[in-house]
Amino acid sequence: MVGMSWDAMPLASGLAWTWLALVLLHGLIEAVLALRQMRHVRQHRGAVPAAFRSHIALAAHQKAADYTVATVRLGLWELLWSAALLLFWTLGGGLDALNAALRQAMGTGLAQQIALVLVFAGISMLLALPWGWYKTFRIEQGFGFNRMRLGLWLMDTGRSLLLGLLLGAPLAAAVLWLIHSAGSAWPLAAWLLWMGFNALVMWLFPTVIAPLFNRFQPLQDPVLQQRVETLMQRSGFAAKGLFVMDGSRRSAHANAYFTGWGTAKRVVFFDTLLQKLNADEVEAVLAHELGHFKHRHIAKRMLSMGLLSLLGLAMLGWLMQQPWFFAGMGIHVQGDNAQVLAHPQALGLLLFALMAGVLGGLMQPLGAFWSRKHEFEADAYAMRQTEGRHLASALLKLYQDNAATLTPDPWYARFHYSHPPATERLARMQPQATGATT
Ligand SMILES: [Zn+2]
Known part of the structure; x- marks a missing residue:
């Protein structure tokens, strides 16, 4: 690959325009949805929806509305900023310039390739920090959710960066090395590595990674413990079981999740959630997680992610050999810069990651739809194991504690919500709330 022939130029400019159109289209869709969500929530701020009137106070409803609007507004600004950044890195020549600077400093070779990936990732993380700070210390703080001081936040950030470096740097180095050495089979080799890496991280997460940030303890209450164990056995969940996390160290938000696989799998309750729920509700939430x-x-989810990444890597394997791919995404490949194409690994990987981010954003409604389907399935399972009214009352507490709006814009919810809106979930629990089904 040296230079680019003239007949490849239309392809390059075609890609450039397509890329610009995709970034703008994604930005436009997100902006319209965010504005819709803010308008819809504001319009319904005045009154609690009829179905919730006996459970939710007007003040809580209004707090949820204000919190939602503030969060979505910040998201909108962040979106505009990241679209601008995306265009700066690609069509604006940012990545090209960074690559040239590193090449001048280090020459060509694997070390320079790794450095390009790491420096790019480092800059991206630094640029994201002010947004994280604002979210925690302005929005979360303003609504009384934040419990972190700046020191803990800085320590969290440092630990995350270090962890990212420890896990990400060897992975990036190995993938770059494979692209360089494994010939045309590299996408398959890189895919196997990527899947292995994911499985390892998911296995390490509950026992090694999460404890770097929080303390996890087995449930203390012996009576509740007994009920939890009975339910777990009935569900065939043979693992360490239920852990309580000190989520209150950082935030007043409450949650529960299911994580890990094999012997490492477990259900985690935030202490903030446990405080709010009675034993019946804890059991119902646990049943949902189970x-x-x-x-x-x-x-x-792992399987679909695996198929998508295999497809993506195969495509990248092909794109990596197309000079117009680099030229179209803002890399100079003519004249003196033709040597870029002799060492395209890191650039190709980064450009593709940026592209995948936008394509993934456009495909988000599919993922969100699938995730909501899973939530309904988990709810249905919980209703077969426990009583629907306990799950319903637990959910109401969860929504209220997290100041989640009860009146989202339908289109915003369709696009973004990984969990169905409260009205839809509770509606399915109603028949059972009064009935005597088991
Ligand atoms: Zn769930």
């Missing part, structure tokens, strides 16, 4: 396990939702 529903995710029973329906193999993590495995299904």
Whole structure:
């Protein structure tokens, strides 16, 4: 690959325009949805929806509305900023300039390739920091959710960066090395490595990674412990079981999740959630999490992620050999710069990651739809194991504690919500709330 022939130029400019159109289209869709969400939530701020009037106070409803609007507004600004950044890195020549600077400093070779990936990732993380700070210390703080001081936040950030470096740097180095050395089979080799890496991280997460940030303890209450164990056995969940996390160190938000696989799998409750729920509700929420396990939702997600990444890597394997791919995405490949194409690994990987981000954003409604389907399945499972009214009352507490709006814009919810809106979830629990089904 040296230079670019003239007949490849139309392809390059075609890609450049397509890329610009995709970035703008994604930005436009997100902006319209965000504006819709803010308008819809504001319009319904005045009154609690009829179905919730006996459970949710007007003040809580209005707090949820204000919190939602503030969060979505910040998201809108962040979106505009990241679209501008994306265009700066690609068509604006930012990545090209960074690559040239590193090449001048280090020459060509694997070390320079790794450095390009790491420096790019480092700059991206630094640029994201002010947004994280603002979210925690302005929005979360303003609504009384934040419990972190700046020191802990800085320590969290440092630990995350270090962890990212420890896990990400060897992975990036290995992938770059494979692209360089494994010939045309590199996408398959890199895919196997990537899947192995994901499985390892998911296995390490509950026992090694998450404890770097939080403390996890087995449930203390012996009576509740007994009920939890009975339910877990009935569901065939043979693992260490239920852990309580000190989420209150950082935030007043409450949550529960299911994580890990094999012997490392577990259900985690935030202490903030446990404080709010009675024993029946804890059991119902646990049953919901076990529903995710029973329906193999993590495995299904891993499988679809695996297929998508295999497809993506195969495509990258082909694109990496096309000079117009680099030229179209803002890399100079003519004249003196033709040597870029002799060492395209890191550039190709980064450009593709940026592209995948935008394509992934456009495909988000599909992922969100699938995730909501899983939530309904987990709810249905929980209702077969426990009583629907306990899950319903637990959910209401969860929504209220997290100041989640009860009146989202339908289109915004369709696009973004990984969990169905409260009205839809609770509607499915209603028949059982009064009935005597088991
Ligand atoms: Zn769930």
